[in-house]
Amino acid sequence: MAITGGTLVTISAKMEIIEDSLVGIKDGLIVAVGRNSDQEYAALKTKDTIDASGCIVMPGLVNTHTHLPMVCFRGMADDLPLMEWLTGHIFPAEARFVNKKMVYDGATLAMAEMILSGTTTFCDGYFFEDAIAEALSAAGMRAIVSQGFADFITPDKPKLEKRMAVAERFVTRWQSYAPMITPAYFCHSPYTCSPATLVNIKEAAREAGILYLMHLLENKDEIDTILNRYGKKPVRHLLDLGVLDEQTVAVHCNWLTKEDMAVFADLGVRVSHNPESSMKLAAGVAPVPEMLKHGIKVGLGTDGSASNNDLDMFREMDTAAKIHKVTSLDPTVMSAETVLKMATTGGAKVLGMEKFIGSIETGKQADIILVDMNQPHLTPLYNCYSQLVYAARGADVKTSIINGKIVMKDRQLRTIDLPTAMENVRVVAADIINQKLC
Amino acid sequence: MAITGGTLVTISAKMEIIEDSLVGIKDGLIVAVGRNSDQEYAALKTKDTIDASGCIVMPGLVNTHTHLPMVCFRGMADDLPLMEWLTGHIFPAEARFVNKKMVYDGATLAMAEMILSGTTTFCDGYFFEDAIAEALSAAGMRAIVSQGFADFITPDKPKLEKRMAVAERFVTRWQSYAPMITPAYFCHSPYTCSPATLVNIKEAAREAGILYLMHLLENKDEIDTILNRYGKKPVRHLLDLGVLDEQTVAVHCNWLTKEDMAVFADLGVRVSHNPESSMKLAAGVAPVPEMLKHGIKVGLGTDGSASNNDLDMFREMDTAAKIHKVTSLDPTVMSAETVLKMATTGGAKVLGMEKFIGSIETGKQADIILVDMNQPHLTPLYNCYSQLVYAARGADVKTSIINGKIVMKDRQLRTIDLPTAMENVRVVAADIINQKLC
Numbered sequence: 115m116a117i118t119g120g121t122l123v124t125i126s127a128k129m130e131i132i133e134d135s136l137v138g139i140k141d142g143l144i145v146a147v148g149r150n151s152d153q154e155y156a157a158l159k160t161k162d163t164i165d166a167s168g169c170i171v172m173p174g175l176v177n178t179h180t181h182l183p184m185v186c187f188r189g190m191a192d193d194l195p196l197m198e199w200l201t202g203h204i205f206p207a208e209a210r211f212v213n214k215k216m217v218y219d220g221a222t223l224a225m226a227e228m229i230l231s232g233t234t235t236f237c238d239g240y241f242f243e244d245a246i247a248e249a250l251s252a253a254g255m256r257a258i259v260s261q262g263f264a265d266f267i268t269p270d271k272p273k274l275e276k277r278m279a280v281a282e283r284f285v286t287r288w289q290s291y292a293p294m295i296t297p298a299y300f301c302h303s304p305y306t307c308s309p310a311t312l313v314n315i316k317e318a319a320r321e322a323g324i325l326y327l328m329h330l331l332e333n334k335d336e337i338d339t340i341l342n343r344y345g346k347k348p349v350r351h352l353l354d355l356g357v358l359d360e361q362t363v364a365v366h367c368n369w370l371t372k373e374d375m376a377v378f379a380d381l382g383v384r385v386s387h388n389p390e391s392s393m394k395l396a397a398g399v400a401p402v403p404e405m406l407k408h409g410i411k412v413g414l415g416t417d418g419s420a421s422n423n424d425l426d427m428f429r430e431m432d433t434a435a436k437i438h439k440v441t442s443l444d445p446t447v448m449s450a451e452t453v454l455k456m457a458t459t460g461g462a463k464v465l466g467m468e469k470f471i472g473s474i475e476t477g478k479q480a481d482i483i484l485v486d487m488n489q490p491h492l493t494p495l496y497n498c499y500s501q502l503v504y505a506a507r508g509a510d511v512k513t514s515i516i517n518g519k520i521v522m523k524d525r526q527l528r529t530i531d532l533p534t535a536m537e538n539v540r541v542v543a544a545d546i547i548n549q550k551l552c
Numbered sequence: 553m554a555i556t557g558g559t560l561v562t563i564s565a566k567m568e569i570i571e572d573s574l575v576g577i578k579d580g581l582i583v584a585v586g587r588n589s590d591q592e593y594a595a596l597k598t599k600d601t602i603d604a605s606g607c608i609v610m611p612g613l614v615n616t617h618t619h620l621p622m623v624c625f626r627g628m629a630d631d632l633p634l635m636e637w638l639t640g641h642i643f644p645a646e647a648r649f650v651n652k653k654m655v656y657d658g659a660t661l662a663m664a665e666m667i668l669s670g671t672t673t674f675c676d677g678y679f680f681e682d683a684i685a686e687a688l689s690a691a692g693m694r695a696i697v698s699q700g701f702a703d704f705i706t707p708d709k710p711k712l713e714k715r716m717a718v719a720e721r722f723v724t725r726w727q728s729y730a731p732m733i734t735p736a737y738f739c740h741s742p743y744t745c746s747p748a749t750l751v752n753i754k755e756a757a758r759e760a761g762i763l764y765l766m767h768l769l770e771n772k773d774e775i776d777t778i779l780n781r782y783g784k785k786p787v788r789h790l791l792d793l794g795v796l797d798e799q800t801v802a803v804h805c806n807w808l809t810k811e812d813m814a815v816f817a818d819l820g821v822r823v824s825h826n827p828e829s830s831m832k833l834a835a836g837v838a839p840v841p842e843m844l845k846h847g848i849k850v851g852l853g854t855d856g857s858a859s860n861n862d863l864d865m866f867r868e869m870d871t872a873a874k875i876h877k878v879t880s881l882d883p884t885v886m887s888a889e890t891v892l893k894m895a896t897t898g899g900a901k902v903l904g905m906e907k908f909i910g911s912i913e914t915g916k917q918a919d920i921i922l923v924d925m926n927q928p929h930l931t932p933l934y935n936c937y938s939q940l941v942y943a944a945r946g947a948d949v950k951t952s953i954i955n956g957k958i959v960m961k962d963r964q965l966r967t968i969d970l971p972t973a974m975e976n977v978r979v980v981a982a983d984i985i986n987q988k989l990c
Contacts, residue, residue: 185931189938193873193887227928334881393874394942396883423942424929433871435631436831440875443772445834449631490665491862491946493623493974494981496990500627504832504861508929509947536931543932552934 115139115518116158118150120166120484123498125173125458125473129451131498137171139480142518147476164520168488169512170498173473174234174481175427176461178386179327179365179415181240183212183220185227186542188419190552196333196395204420207551208241211542212269217242219538221249224425226530229255231426231508234481234516237363237386237415237465239300239327241270247288247295254521254529256481258465259288260300260327263315265308278318285322293470293479294517298325303332304348305339309355316357325361325466327386328352331374332366332397349374358383363464365415368398370405379408384464387456389434391417403438403447413461414453426508431457435503450503480518485510553577553956554596556588558604558922561936563611563896563911567889569936575609577918580956585914602958606926607950608936611911612672612919613865614899616824617765617803617853619678620687621650621658623665624980626857628990634771634833642858645989646679649980650707655680657976659687662863664968667693669864669946672919672954675801675824675853675903677738677765679708685726685733692959692967694919696903697726698738698765701753703746716756723760731908731917732955736763741770742786743777747793754795763799763904765824766790769812770804770835787812796821801902803853806836808843817846822902825894827872829855841876841885851899852891864946869895873941888941918956923948 115138122135124147138146138158146155191203217240228236238246239260247259261281262268281299288297299319301307307315307328319326331337331348340348349370352358360382367385370378378385387400405412414434416425431453438448462472470479485506487495492510495501514522521529546552553576560573562585576584576596584593629641655678666674676684677698685697699719700706719737726735737757739745745753745766757764769775769786778786787808790796798820805823808816816823825838843850852872854863869891876886900910908917923944925933930948933939952960959967984990 188932188943189934192935192938192942193884195884199883223928223931230928390874393878394883396877396881398881399878419943423938426929426945429867429870429945432867433874436828436871437875437878439834440831440837443834443836445637445832446631446633488974490661490668490970490974491864493661494626494978496627496981496985497630500630500861504630505626505857507864507867507945507947509945532928536926536928540932543934547934 115162117164117166117171120169120171121498122474123170123172125455126475135171137474139518142479144474144476144478144480147474164513166484169484169486171482171484173458174483175232175457176413176472177233177236177415177427178413178461178464179388179417180236180238180425181418182224182238182246183217183240184418184420185224186216186220186539188423203551207546208269211546212241214242214245216542217245218249221246222530223535223539225253225255226527226532226535227425229514229522229527231428232483232511233427234514235471241268244284250295254516254519256294256516258296258298258325260298262300262302263311264302264306265311285324293467298327300327303329304351305336312357313355325363327363327365330364330367331369334369334398337369349377353377366392368392368400370401375405375408375410378410384411386415386464387412388415388417389437390430391421395421399437399441411463412456413464414457427457428507431503450499453503454499480515482515483511484513486512553600555602555604555609558607558609559936560912561608561610563893564913573609575912577956580917582912582914582916582918585912602951604922607922607924609920609922611896612921613670613895614851615671615674615853615865616851616899616902617826617855618674618676618863619856620662620676620684621655621678622856622858623662624654624658624977626861628984641989645984646707649984650679652680652683654980655683656687659684660968661973661977663691663693664965664970664973665863667952667960667965669866670921670949671865672952673909679706682722688733692954692957694732694954696734696736696763698736700738700740701749702740702744703749723762731905736765738765741767742789743774750795751793763801765801765803768802768805769807772807772836775807787815791815804830806830806838808839813843813846813848816848822849824853824902825850826853826855827875828868829859833859837875837879849901850894851902852895865895866945869941888937891941892937918953920953921949922951924950
């Protein structure tokens with residue numbers, strides 16, 4: 115298969131942009147990157163060739179943090195104080211409505227939304243993660259699926275003593291599907307997980323050779339909570355427990371200090387940045403420009419739909435570029451190019467998948483999106499990076515290819531039955547409305 | 553004509569929401585608001601009835617500040633220090649490329665983008681404003697068109713001494729078209745207009761009974777500039793000149809103090825809030841929650857496409873809700889409902905048009921949009937306000953009616969030839985690229 119005639123934004127190390135380009139795909143891999151006029155690639159043009167005229171051809175976006183099934187709670191309760199939102203709405207709804215079917219149905223709808231807005235790879239953390247992996251397999255997306263841990267009773271693991279065995283079975287079941295489905299462990303946070311939990315799970319993650327994720331420093335309160343409990347600040351606490359390394363992804367990091375950044379840079383700890391969720395929850399603004407200066411690997415994420423309230427990575431890129439400019443009063447930080455890298459190669463690096471995805475180069479897996487630039491809000495076109503970050507939106511993605519397979523063509527999904535996916539989530543929502551939880 | 557079967561979000565004083573609604577329209581006015589099942593409205597249902605099933609029916613959005621022709625400069629130069637952006641790119645491009653045709657063509661494309669993203673009324677300020685009014689008339693949108701003033705040579709007024717006569721002719725020409733086309737005066741800012749200019753233009757605006765607009769306190773530097781020049785801060789300077797009253801709209805106000813707010817509240821000065829532009833330019837965050845507490849009328853705006861870089865008021869609403877939450881670390885400020893009012897009735901009040909537009913009530917002019925809620929990223933639907941602000945986007949607007957006329961149906965524009973509008977702006981851009989100004 116070939117994709118011809120578009121403006122190719124490679125996000126390779128050289129950041130090449132190729133006009134009237136050709137991308138050849140075979141067995142799920144990118145086998146050719148060049149010009150449409152190059153004769154050597156003529157054989158790649160078959161009846162399946164996709165005409166990308168008027169489109170930017172670019173790597174699919176990588177969403178480094180989300181909780182897919184929370185689409186079921188999108189807009190259920192907003193503009194509330196954090197604790198009222200959590201304890202009055204989200205936790206009761208999760209306790210009552212989260213089950214394997216809800217997780218599968220929510221994840222399926224969320225994946226429809228993600229494919230329709232240009233995301234090809236994501237990293238999820240929730241309960242019943244087996245069901246997410248099953249939905250993922252059906253939808254043909256690529257993901258890290260993280261089994262969640264916390265020292266309270268979660269909807270899927272009533273017996274704490276059995277959870278490690280469950281988690282190991284989960285890893286064993288899915289590990290061979292990498293790099294399409296890659297299992298991981300997600301410790302909810304330093305304030306919901308005891309030192310023993312944090313250490314034990316990290317040890318298990320190391321043994322399995324998988325990623326270890328954690329919400330960290332989302333809110334300022336967390337500093338006092340951990341200081342009161344352990345006599346040290348969160349990053350020092352985690353450092354002393356020995357759970358920070360290159361396979362650790364810290365999500366949010368809104369209150370990371372320069373000292374913390376030095377630790378992260380030294381140990382190779384990676385960060386998932388979720389600006390829209392942290393704005394909406396009034397949690398804080400992560401010091402991302404400083405993190406990048408420290409050489410920390412940072413990827414972009416949307417967080418779940420209950421706190422954003424969408425999964426559109428184009429919107430997230432726009433916000434990521436703007437929020438840091440205004441908080442630093444410096445319009446030169448977080449350029450469009452920087453943000454676009456963060457949402458592609460940056461995310462791939464954070465998830466340890468940079469060998470497979472994040473850019474359009476021969477030998478990488480074919481995760482490619484076509485963005486239709488022939489639209490009023492994308493006219494004129496001076497600079498691809500600027501246009502993609504500041505003016506394009508998820509709805510401009512025309513076609514999406516994951517692992518060499520077309521999952522959306524001309525805005526039509528090929529792997530998900532959209533009316534059914536929407537209806538299934540509406541059924542969950544009707545129950546929530548009946549129970550007066552929104 | 554009638555619009556039937558949708559969920560009607562009125563934005564009336566009572567903020568009624570009517571399921572399976574009916575809106576009747578006759579001679580450009582809303583003549584009925586009720587339920588689809590009400591027998592008294594049966595006669596309104598003709599062959600022109602629009603089926604709004606699955607849609608939210610709501611007032612068109614009001615964009616209180618923009619510079620339409622700047623679509624020609626969209627993405628031309630981004631992520632630069634403010635002065636380099638202005639003096640190295642924007643001003644040279646304006647000096648060389650702004651002419652009547654560029655203004656007409658740019659405005660036409662900008663209006664296409666606005667209609668496609670749910671805006672029905674806007675307030676523009678630029679050069680050759682006559683051409684904007686002509687383009688507006690052809691497109692069937694509603695607007696305040698503001699003739700710009702500054703004490704430097706602008707592209708349309710090489711002879712400063714004649715500008716007042718030109719401005720008066722502009723007002724005379726268009727004043728009878730209100731409330732579809734309403735002329736106004738726009739003094740660029742206190743730092744580009746001398747006290748004499750500020751006072752003279754205000755006097756002329758008072759005589760003509762028209763709005764007087766001004767960029768104010770966009771950047772922090774402005775405080776020192778005015779303090780050094782006049783020995784007082786900007787708002788005190790304007791207060792002493794006597795140019796602040798209920799017909800004055802101050803745009804941006806990122807550095808408005810509590811003392812300034814008391815002055816604004818006392819005199820009825822109105823504010824246009826443009827969060828995305830001020831974030832991108834690293835200009836600052838306007839203290840809007842405090843302004844609202846002071847009872848100041850605040851509307852939402854996108855600013856021009858060179859500093860945003862789109863004209864999508866849905867995206868602007870989302871950002872407006874989120875930016876104030878995170879800067880105040882309070883998730884309860886700027887609720888979705890507050891922001892939606894700001895983008896509709898709030899904007900109408902700022903522009904002095906609340907008698908005509910801003911809500912769906914009998915007697916008001918029929919500026920109505922239909923938002924297609926039957927989409928994955930808008931599923932499920934618990935709360936209309938939340939969904940419209942945090943999850944919907946311009947591309948979800950299906951149909952748009954202005955002054956009782958359908959200007960877009962099922963995403964197809966009826967008053968603008970889109971391919972031609974895009975091509976005309978591409979021609980301008982090609983010139984700019986040739987001159988190496990981007």
